[in-house]
Amino acid sequence: MDIRCDFDSGNIQVIDASDPQRVLLALRPDLKSPHFQWFHFRVDGLQPGQRYGFSLTNAGQSSYTGGWPGYRALASYDQRDWFRVPSEYDGQALHFSLDAERPQAWFAYFEPYSRERHAALIERALKQDGVELLASGNSLEGRDIPLLRVRRNPQATRKLWLIAQQHPGEHMAEWFMEGLIERLERRDDPELEHLLAHAELYLVPNMNPDGAFRGHLRTNAAGTDLNRAWQAPSAEASPEVLFVQAQMRRHGVDLFLDIHGDEEIPYVFAAGCEGNPGYTPRQAHLEQAFRERLEARGEFQSVHGYPRSAPGQANMSLACNFVGETYQCLALTLEMPFKDHDLAPDARHGWSGERAKRLAGAVLSTLASLVLDLR
Numbered sequence: 001m002d003i004r005c006d007f008d009s010g011n012i013q014v015i016d017a018s019d020p021q022r023v024l025l026a027l028r029p030d031l032k033s034p035h036f037q038w039f040h041f042r043v044d045g046l047q048p049g050q051r052y053g054f055s056l057t058n059a060g061q062s063s064y065t066g067g068w069p070g071y072r073a074l075a076s077y078d079q080r081d082w083f084r085v086p087s088e089y090d091g092q093a094l095h096f097s098l099d100a101e102r103p104q105a106w107f108a109y110f111e112p113y114s115r116e117r118h119a120a121l122i123e124r125a126l127k128q129d130g131v132e133l134l135a136s137g138n139s140l141e142g143r144d145i146p147l148l149r150v151r152r153n154p155q156a157t158r159k160l161w162l163i164a165q166q167h168p169g170e171h172m173a174e175w176f177m178e179g180l181i182e183r184l185e186r187r188d189d190p191e192l193e194h195l196l197a198h199a200e201l202y203l204v205p206n207m208n209p210d211g212a213f214r215g216h217l218r219t220n221a222a223g224t225d226l227n228r229a230w231q232a233p234s235a236e237a238s239p240e241v242l243f244v245q246a247q248m249r250r251h252g253v254d255l256f257l258d259i260h261g262d263e264e265i266p267y268v269f270a271a272g273c274e275g276n277p278g279y280t281p282r283q284a285h286l287e288q289a290f291r292e293r294l295e296a297r298g299e300f301q302s303v304h305g306y307p308r309s310a311p312g313q314a315n316m317s318l319a320c321n322f323v324g325e326t327y328q329c330l331a332l333t334l335e336m337p338f339k340d341h342d343l344a345p346d347a348r349h350g351w352s353g354e355r356a357k358r359l360a361g362a363v364l365s366t367l368a369s370l371v372l373d374l375r
Contacts (some may be wrong), residue, residue: 001052005041009171011215012041014265018267022325027062030216032223036167036368037062037263038215040108046100053097060092062071063217067263068094071339072350074111077102082111084340084350110261110338111353113165113174115143118206121174122146125181125203130196134251137243140221143209145240147247149176150184150201158199158254158374160367163244166226166319167218170261172336172356177205177259179357183364186338195368203250207240227258228315232324239318254374255367258319259334266339266358267272267304268351270294270332275309276316285374286330293369297362299355301343305335330374334363 001020005012015024029036035088039056046052059068068089073096076082085107087096097106130152137145162180164173180203183192206212210221219225224237233241262269272287273279294300314321324331336359340350349355 001047002044003041004044005215007042008114008116008213009038009040009108009215010042011036011039020050020052021244023052024057025054026058027056028215030211030219030223031214031221033216033219034224035063035216035218035225037064037067038217040106040112040137040215042104042106044104046103046105048100048102050157051097051099052093056094057092059089064263067338070266072096074108074350076106076108077104079106079112082108082294082352083348109169111175113171113178113206113212113326114256114354115209117178118174118209121178121181122148123206125184128181128184131184133246134202135243137240139208139210139240141210143213145204145207145209145242145243148201148203148205150196150203152196153198156196156198156200158371159202159252160199160255160257160371160374161202161204161253161323162257163207163319164203164259165212166207166258167260168208168214168220171218172261172338172351172353174206175260175353175356176334176360177203177355178353179360180364181205182357183249183361191365191368195364195371198371199254199367199374202247204244209242227260227319228317230319231317248327252291253323254329255328255370256320256323256329256331256336257363258332260336261338262335263338265335266337266342267303268300268334268336268341268343269302269305270300270334271306271320272308272333273314273321273331275311276321276325277312277314278325278328279311279314280328283324283328283330286370287332289370289373290330290332290366294362294366297363297365299341299344299359330370351365
């Protein structure tokens with residue numbers, strides 16, 4: 001049995017693979033950071049018909065230990081069909097097993113979104129009507145950060161920004177962006193036509209390409225959590241944020257959605273910027289309307305989520321809070337689960353890339369219903 005992670009988004013350390021019933025593994029921390037939780041590895045040499053057991057021995061020291069109870073690891077034989085496998089957390093390690101059907105299998109914390117698929121997504125998007133590569137930033141390690149603009153009406157006045165995967169292990173965020181771009185391919189879509197008659201979309205499908213490629217959970221190649229860098233970004237530690245902020249100043253912002261995944265909470269939910277010092281009744285009204293209209297389209301819910309910030313007590317280094325305050329616009333962090341979505345559980349897949357894509361379509365419909373009220 002051969003276990004490897006020397007590929008895009010790979011992360012694992014093999015401690016002892018001598019017993020196929022109890023393969024001991026460890027999660028590798030982000031570069032220059034203590035964060036760890038993401039894993040992605042391949043196993044070769046499996047015997048079909050045999051059960052294999054794996055243990056993530058340091059899960060109890062990971063960044064979000066509350067993410068393990070109720071979580072089930074993902075496996076795939078072809079890197080396309082990902083399914084949940086039996087998993088158990090004992091307070092120290094996460095144990096999971098697979099009854100092998102083929103000689104080779106992959107395991108991951110969530111369905112990975114590869115750099116190859118990212119490149120194909122950008123190419124696919126640029127073939128659509130009104131989509132252009134408006135600008136391209138560079139990560140610390142020189143990877144491109146494309147900013148796409150969707151502009152079908154030159155007289156459209158509202159600027160709607162959606163960014164994804166500031167936290168590189170949250171791969172559901174770029175699956176969401178793929179779903180959004182897929183909807184742009186539709187014909188005879190009155191909601192989309194209405195939205196793009198009045199708004200331009202500014203899309204950053206992956207804010208943290210270095211971290212995603214390296215198999216990080218939380219940070220970029222400098223060990224920086226980009227979603228804690230918006231108040232004081234730097235070229236040395238967070239050029240990814242500097243790039244997006246510069247483009248926002250150039251083009252303006254009327255709505256901002258930051259797409260994420262949450263390790264612990266088994267629901268789709270949103271966090272607002274109610275703790276900002278300049279939070280207005282207009283922002284509160286728009287936020288409530290967004291929540292209600294998205295919830296009516298399924299998947300999303302407003303009962304479970306983060307505690308609301310007290311007035312004036314927001315962490316202004318977060319993207320949502322910084323952008324909401326700077327542009328006095330509707331600004332939200334949209335969170336999806338790493339686990340299943342308890343509002344509508346799926347025994348085989350849990351929350352998945354496909355469900356993230358469907359959520360993106362529901363979000364576009366919601367934005368279409370709100371676009372005239374944003375300013």
